[in-house]
Structure formats: C-alpha cells, structure tokens
Amino acid sequence: MAAKKILMLVGDFVEDYEVMVPFQMLLMVGHEVHAVCPDKKAGQTVRTAIHDFEGDQTYSEKPGHNFLLNADFDKVDADEYDALVIPGGRAPEYLRLNAKVIEIVQKIAAAKKPIAAICHGPQILVSAGVLKGKTSTAYPAVMPDVVDAGSTWCEVNATASNACVDGNLVTAPAWPAHPEWMAKFLKVLGSTIEP
Numbered sequence: 001m002a003a004k005k006i007l008m009l010v011g012d013f014v015e016d017y018e019v020m021v022p023f024q025m026l027l028m029v030g031h032e033v034h035a036v037c038p039d040k041k042a043g044q045t046v047r048t049a050i051h052d053f054e055g056d057q058t059y060s061e062k063p064g065h066n067f068l069l070n071a072d073f074d075k076v077d078a079d080e081y082d083a084l085v086i087p088g089g090r091a092p093e094y095l096r097l098n099a100k101v102i103e104i105v106q107k108i109a110a111a112k113k114p115i116a117a118i119c120h121g122p123q124i125l126v127s128a129g130v131l132k133g134k135t136s137t138a139y140p141a142v143m144p145d146v147v148d149a150g151s152t153w154c155e156v157n158a159t160a161s162n163a164c165v166d167g168n169l170v171t172a173p174a175w176p177a178h179p180e181w182m183a184k185f186l187k188v189l190g191s192t193i194e195p
Contacts (some may be wrong), residue, residue, distance in 0.1 A: 015089030088119020
C-alpha cells in the first residue's frame with residue numbers, strides 16, 4: 001500500500017471521537033495525516049467535545065480532550081494532499097466561514113480526491129458547494145442543509161453506524177459509524193490492511 005498524505009480540518013470543539021479515532025486509525029495503517037486548524041500552528045491544541053446519545057431529543061455535550069495539531073494551517077497547499085477528512089462536532093459550523101477552508105475543500109473536490117466527512121462535517125461541504133449531484137449523509141439535524149445543497153440523502157440507520165459512498169465521497173452520521181466509515185474510506189483511498 002502506498003502511504004497517502006491526508007489533510008484533516010479541525011477546530012475547537014470538534015467531536016472528540018470523530019477527530020481522535022480517525023486520526024489514529026489512519027496513522028495506524030501507515031498514512032501521513034496533517035491535522036490543522038485556522039489561526040493555529042503545529043504544537044498547539046484544539047479543545048474537543050464529547051457528544052453522546054443518552055435518550056434525549058438530541059446529543060449531550062461534555063468536555064473532551066485537547067487534540068494536538070501537527071501541522072500549520074497557513075502552510076496548507078491543497079495540491080500536496082491525496083485526501084481530506086472532516087470530523088464533526090461544533091467546529092464545522094464556524095470553520096465553514098473561513099474562506100481558505102472553503103478554498104481547500106473546493107480544490108480537493110475538484111481534483112476528485114477522496115473526502116471523508118462525518119456528523120456535522122458535511123456543513124463544510126455544503127458551504128463549499130461540492131455536494132450537488134452527490135448522495136451523502138450526515139448527522140440527521142444536518143439533513144435539510146445537505147438536501148438543500150443538491151445532495152440525495154442517504155438514510156441513517158437506527159444505530160447511526162452506516163456510511164455512504166458516492167465516488168470519492170465517504171460520509172457518515174456519527175462516531176458509531178467509525179468501523180464502516182473508515183473501512184469504506186480506506187477502500188476509496190486504495191488502502192489495504194494486511195492480516
């Protein structure tokens with residue numbers, strides 16, 4: 001398997017599992033992952049939030065960990081990356097207001113490079129205008145945005161553990177989908193895991 005260089009867009013209050021687990025999984029299989037945040041540099045951290053499903057009408061939110069950034073956002077050149085990962089949480093709702101974030105996503109999408117987005121991560125894809133004509137999913141509360149952006153909605157199963165693939169795009173509703181989401185993303189990347 002040829003290692004890929006993957007960009008991960010994060011920000012304060014990114015969902016804890018949705019940043020930590022994919023970051024570690026992608027490193028584990030041999031990929032290089034650069035986690036970046038606007039206005040922050042390598043060695044700085046973003047605060048995470050833990051979202052859980054505890055029987056309320058929506059998810060609960062608790063303080064998570066500090067997630068260490070390993071690259072500088074200001075130095076990102078979209079052309080240097082083979083793929084993009086966008087975790088969820090509350091970060092996407094404000095990251096999508098950053099013009100460079102949108103430009104990065106648009107360049108990677110235009111080049112038809114693999115993109116994985118989960119939970120509220122597709123909010124950034126909506127703002128970048130890259131979902132039109134695609135089939136995708138997200139956290140159910142994001143469905144109106146995804147559909148209004150011209151995407152066909154891929155239904156979320158009862159345990160929010162499914163993932164949807166449309167060409168280079170792999171989306172999922174929430175962290176319970178990690179096994180399927182990352183397995184499908186690795187397949188789109190052309191990665192294999194040796195026993």
